[in-house]
Amino acid sequence: MQSYPATVRPPADAIGTLSIIVGVIALLIFIGVEGALVFAIWRYRASRHLGGEAATFERNRRLEIAWTAAPALILAVIFILTLGTMAEINGAGVPAAMRITATGHQWWWEFSYGGVKTANELHIPVGTPIDLEVSSADVIHSFWVPDLGPKKDMLPGVTNRLRLLAPRAGSYEGQCAEFCGIEHAWMRIRVVAQSQTEFDAWLRTQAEPRTTSDTKAEQILLANICVSCHTIRGTTAAGTAGPDLTHVGGRATLGAGVIPNDVASMRAWLADPQRYKPGALMPSVPLSNTDLDALANYLVSLK
């Protein structure tokens, strides 16, 4: 399973270790300083009737130099550890086995595997070092899946690289971390880490055109505004402003995480996306009930 070199830890683990070290140091300093503070208050409060006058000392050069030097030393240690971990989370010189492009949009994610496009769900092989090349189509977004480690900002006109290494199979949840407008809160990410075999099978499916066809539903889609933003490979729908829907039925959620993906939710979403994601760029399309049923069933069937 573990196909990465044993010396390379997943970035999240490296950050975890460093966080524990820094956290323990911080905790010790916290206890020491707050303890000294509480002790000083307790010991020297006037209500204890200590008698006599307050002391008059007002400097101690040696002590002051000491308590300037001590934090400097601690910070020097932390800085050296920082440099090591920085190199490690960037991959420590181990080349990536795979590159995936991620593009942030208001308010969804586009992932491209050498031209094969999906949205909002990032599938990756488990235990494999991957370079995610992140950018943005509009404003600044930030790719953040906490259990996979660091985040990386996605800027328009710039390509940044984020090293991913999923330590276990399963799904990882995350979301956009840079405020990107009205629906920033509903720009969630799901990363699905699967075995190489499962991943390869998934990618083969994604590369294919639509898996089912339904002439009636496709006509509704093509006769309406849907087609100007969405692509369904195998039909003439080839818009690129919105998510590629060729295999939309295979995804777990709609609207980048706002509702689950089933026929009922899909129908409700198509009827009024603004109800679930006010401000989203998808307009409400006036469709009859029968058209909504047909379209919802069709889209969910596109596995």
Place this chain on the structure above:
Amino acid sequence: MTAIPLWVRRPAGERVGWLRTVDHKEIGVLYIGMGVAFFAFGGLEALLIRAQLATPEARLLDPETFNQAFTVHGVTMILLAIVPLLVGFANYLVPLMIGARDVAFPRLNALSFWLSLIGGVVLYFSFLAGGAPDTGWFSYAPLSERAFAPGTGVDYYILGLAVNGAGTIIGAINIAVTILLMRCPGMAISRVPLFVWMTLITSVLILGAYPALTAALVMLFVDRQLGGHFFDPAGGGQAVLWQHLFWFFGHPEVYIMVLPAMGMISEVIPVFSRKPIFGYAFVAGSSVAIAFLSFSVWAHHMFAVGLGDTENAIFSATSMLIAIPTGVKIFNWIATMVGGRLRLTTAMLFAVGFIAMFVIGGLSGVSLAVVPIDLAVTDSYYVVAHLHYVLFGGTMLGIFAGAYYWFPKMSGRLLSEVLGRWHFWTTFVGFNLTFLPQHWLGAVGMPRRVFTYAASTGWGPLNLISTIGAAILAIAMVIFFVNVLRSLRSGEVAGDDPWDAFTLEWSTTSPPPPENFATIPAVTGRRPLWDRKHPESRDGR
């Protein structure tokens, strides 16, 4: 008992005089009044934010309103509440503390106040003019460009901040000149009270930092209104340029907000410990170090932007360095208390509270200088928690310490110690309940600036605790306002020197007369009033 003795020059019933006053004390009170009013607005916005986030997937506020609320909350608290409060105290106290009759340029002083206020009014006018800015207080381009923020909110943000900033810059020149040129005989720069030192350094920081903001605002205005492309990558500009300019202002701004509060508790702690400050030279000198370093740490706000490992490492190092001069002050304050006879007045409680809470904010600040940890938690609620431990746990508690300490000087009345204790403990509990859980929320993945969160995230309970804490904090603020209003009406008369204090402002009447002193004092040490009261044990003999 006359009512509200906050001013001394006004003939009875003459209110219009406030509009044309050039007296540093009255302008100080105006600044403080402005700060209090905007603090109340900013607080209400914070309560809206917390109410919406109390439960997952709540629909109390629509996302647009929420985004306006957190944007205006941030701008308000930083630029329209904290800075005016601190500038107000500086305006009131600096001439008194250095034995001067007024600031160097009294009319300019009035101009700087009115510009600051008008900037705030312009920003708030946006609510009536089609919607407040909704792009966050640091308003990153290109989200703030016209293509993505087509309303007028961002334009009001630009205009309001530019005008407010002009006022702050003018005020900083005035205060710096006053401190450098108008000290009374014997008041060497090495003898001025530490609050004055901190104010001087703050003024220098303002002069370095605010122009960068003004420049960025002008560039954004050119982009939005004149078809420019400074921050628009599609037109050959750079989105990240805004961040460099903004944080070149934004990080010194943190110290602009923290140093004067440190100055306040550096006055309060010695007086209530009955001892001189420990390590005056270190406290003052470390602040000079902070001033220099604060202009070289801005990119620690940008570790996730992708500047490169070398750049990130450099800014990580400078950010850790600045923790050293910031940290040693904590030791100085504790050492001041050691050996003292501590009078735990409300002012002293808030000063000690500042130390206790600022330690937490400082330690989380160091963790954010550690690049890999920052990459994990930046732009999350961890940062929200950190900045509130610095700006509320630090600065605001310091301002409250200053308020209890100097209110008697400004009004002639003492604040109630009983209500003061209630105020302190409700603040302490409410504050920690609000912000302590947010560290954890951020660490497990809650980004800042989200108007809601999925129930499946499990972030509900800690958010509810945070909201309960905010409600307690609101009660604490009500107690404070009641205390102030009661004292103005019928508070115990303070006398000139209710705390048996050390510095010159306590040598004149409460409130001080026009032009402050009958005769300009001459001083021989750092604690002139102590020296006068204890000629046998004068400082610096």
